[in-house]
Amino acid sequence: MSFSNPKQDKTEEEKLVRDLQAGKSEVFDKLAALYQKKIYALSFNLTRNAMDSEDVMQEVLLTLFKKIHTFQGRSAFSSWVYRITVNTAYMKLRSKKKEKSISLEELYPSFSGAGFQQEKIQDWSEHTESLLFANETREIIQKAVDLLPDKEKVVFLLRDVEGLSTEEVSEVLELTIPAVKSRLHRARLFLRKKLSHYFEEYKVRKELK
Numbered sequence: 001m002s003f004s005n006p007k008q009d010k011t012e013e014e015k016l017v018r019d020l021q022a023g024k025s026e027v028f029d030k031l032a033a034l035y036q037k038k039i040y041a042l043s044f045n046l047t048r049n050a051m052d053s054e055d056v057m058q059e060v061l062l063t064l065f066k067k068i069h070t071f072q073g074r075s076a077f078s079s080w081v082y083r084i085t086v087n088t089a090y091m092k093l094r095s096k097k098k099e100k101s102i103s104l105e106e107l108y109p110s111f112s113g114a115g116f117q118q119e120k121i122q123d124w125s126e127h128t129e130s131l132l133f134a135n136e137t138r139e140i141i142q143k144a145v146d147l148l149p150d151k152e153k154v155v156f157l158l159r160d161v162e163g164l165s166t167e168e169v170s171e172v173l174e175l176t177i178p179a180v181k182s183r184l185h186r187a188r189l190f191l192r193k194k195l196s197h198y199f200e201e202y203k204v205r206k207e208l209k
Contacts, residue, residue: 017077020068032061035078038162039085045157046089048146052096056089063088079171082164086154086172144194152187159184 016031036057043056063084071080148156158169159180169180 013077017068017071020065021071025065028065032064035064035081036061039081042082042085042157042162043089045145045161046086046154047092048142052089052092056085056092059088059092060085075171076168079168082158082162082172083174086158090150140198141191141195144191147194148187148190152183152190155180155183156187156191160188 013031013034016027016034019027020031039060040053040057043053043060044050047053047056060081064081067084071077145153145156154173155169158164158172159166164172166177166180166184169175169184170177173180175183
């Protein structure tokens with residue numbers, strides 16, 4: 001059994017980028033192969049439409065090919081790719097006039113005058129990774145994530161679904177680290193409130209098994 005070496009993969013990626021910038025267009029397919037699945041996955045999580053996601057992926061790959069010379073290496077190449085993907089996906093959504101906005105306030109936990117949380121909410125965050133990909137819960141979580149406003153949604157997707165670090169999300173979205181943490185906190189509060197009853201039932205079922 002062989003395992004991928006992250007440092008070797010990074011070196012290979014950097015070489016492909018340099019070669020493409022040098023005009024060696026034949027290496028583009030290899031570079032695209034490294035990212036097309038990630039581009040499609042993020043696009044789908046943002047658009048929730050397979051055809052739109054395919055369009056976004058093709059547009060992003062075309063942009064990478066045409067604009068590779070503008071990549072200056074000040075951030076990671078992956079951050080640059082994710083940034084283009086996010087921007088392209090939102091352009092697709094705007095073109096279809098599907099943007100929607102809801103208030104987070106009504107789903108935030110409520111607090112008493114003394115500052116104590118009035119309603120006990122099940123903390124599901126420690127189960128995020130396993131539950132996001134469990135067949136039993138995927139659809140329910142996706143519907144809740146879809147309700148998030150765009151600013152919180154994209155941070156949640158990049159941080160908790162794609163697994164990027166806070167610093168990487170900061171690079172992708174060109175936000176300060178405190179801003180990323182704030183939006184992620186808001187997203188998690190929203191989802192915790194929205195999904196609290198379901199995860200309480202999930203916990204009970206799991207304990208009964």
